[in-house]
Amino acid sequence: MNVKNFMELRIPSKSQNEAFARVATAAFASQLDPTIEELADIKTAVSEAVTNSIIHGYEDCEGIIIIKCRMDEHGVEIEVRDEGKGIEDVEQARQPLYTSKPELERSGMGFTVMETFMDEVEVHSEKGKGTVVIMRKKFASLAKGQGVSGNEG
Amino acid sequence: MDLTAKVTGNILICRVKGELDHHTAEEFRDFVDRGLENNPVKHLILDLTHLSFMDSSGIGVLIGRFKKVNLRGGKVAVVNENNQVSRVLEVSGIYDIIKSYSSISKAVNDL
Numbered sequence: 001m002n003v004k005n006f007m008e009l010r011i012p013s014k015s016q017n018e019a020f021a022r023v024a025t026a027a028f029a030s031q032l033d034p035t036i037e038e039l040a041d042i043k044t045a046v047s048e049a050v051t052n053s054i055i056h057g058y059e060d061c062e063g064i065i066i067i068k069c070r071m072d073e074h075g076v077e078i079e080v081r082d083e084g085k086g087i088e089d090v091e092q093a094r095q096p097l098y099t100s101k102p103e104l105e106r107s108g109m110g111f112t113v114m115e116t117f118m119d120e121v122e123v124h125s126e127k128g129k130g131t132v133v134i135m136r137k138k139f140a141s142l143a144k145g146q147g148v149s150g151n152e153g
Numbered sequence: 154m155d156l157t158a159k160v161t162g163n164i165l166i167c168r169v170k171g172e173l174d175h176h177t178a179e180e181f182r183d184f185v186d187r188g189l190e191n192n193p194v195k196h197l198i199l200d201l202t203h204l205s206f207m208d209s210s211g212i213g214v215l216i217g218r219f220k221k222v223n224l225r226g227g228k229v230a231v232v233n234e235n236n237q238v239s240r241v242l243e244v245s246g247i248y249d250i251i252k253s254y255s256s257i258s259k260a261v262n263d264l
């Protein structure tokens with residue numbers, strides 16, 4: 001990835017930060033002139049990953065969530081990291097409708113939403129250590145060869 | 154989040170303004186459940202015209218309300234959701250159990 005710009009956010013795992021995290025990430029990504037729909041996709045995916053860190057990663061205790069965002073000439077890469085309890089079986093966790101918290105009215109659709117709204121979703125997790133979700137999205141407006149790259153021609 | 158409710162016949166109509174995520178889900182759930190408990194209604198219409206954002210937390214809450222209303226033999230309908238909300242509902246398969254309408258009167262007539 002030929003990183004052209006980046007940002008990093010560190011927030012405590014409080015639910016009132018969910019809206020802040022998705023809006024801040026979308027504001028950063030908007031530098032690349034995405035469509036309204038692409039921005040909504042990013043907001044939705046970030047909301048899912050951050051909410052998961054709060055509800056599942058840190059459960060009842062408070063921890064730090066780190067959100068990193070990088071952009072290149074194609075689009076954005078967003079990383080959401082927690083040092084919470086981790087996921088024992090990532091493949092199972094990513095299955096639609098799988099949730100470890102049905103009693104909280106969770107539907108088990110968070111990862112499916114991330115996968116639907118972003119181009120790529122990687123999940124790395126270790127039990128007791130934490131979870132990192134890396135999501136990538138290319139923007140249609142950047143795909144038409146109207147290069148942003150400075151050393152063309 | 155801004156919530157208002159009214160009763161038309163045996164239908165509870167709740168209007169929600171703001172964003173439905175994990176942070177606001179409980180407030181939304183409690184408001185709708187109070188409306189269902191305190192009124193002799195069968196059906197539930199959720200006016201989503203002014204709901205600007207929803208994630209999977211909203212899916213869970215909607216399915217939970219559907220189960221409650223379904224138990225009393227009623228139906229749940231959503232009205233006028235925006236594109237982002239509609240895509241989240243679509244992914245979750247919720248449209249199989251909750252129908253969407255372009256206006257409250259259309260939903261009322263169909264229930």
Ligand SMILES: Nc1ncnc2c1ncn2[C@@H]1O[C@H](COP(=O)(O)OP(=O)(O)OP(=O)(O)O)[C@@H](O)[C@H]1O
Pocket residue numbers: 048052053054056057058082084085086087093094098099100101105106107108109110111112131209210212213
């Ligand atoms: N950051 C995390 N730390 C620990 N466990 C996680 C994390 N993210 C996800 N999980 C696990 O993966 C499961 C599936 O996550 P997913 O977001 O798809 O569904 P959910 O959060 O349970 O429900 P929903 O997102 O629909 O409200 C969770 O129930 C949880 O067990």
Ligand SMILES: [Mg+2]
Pocket residue numbers: 048051052109110111209
């Ligand atoms: Mg989730």
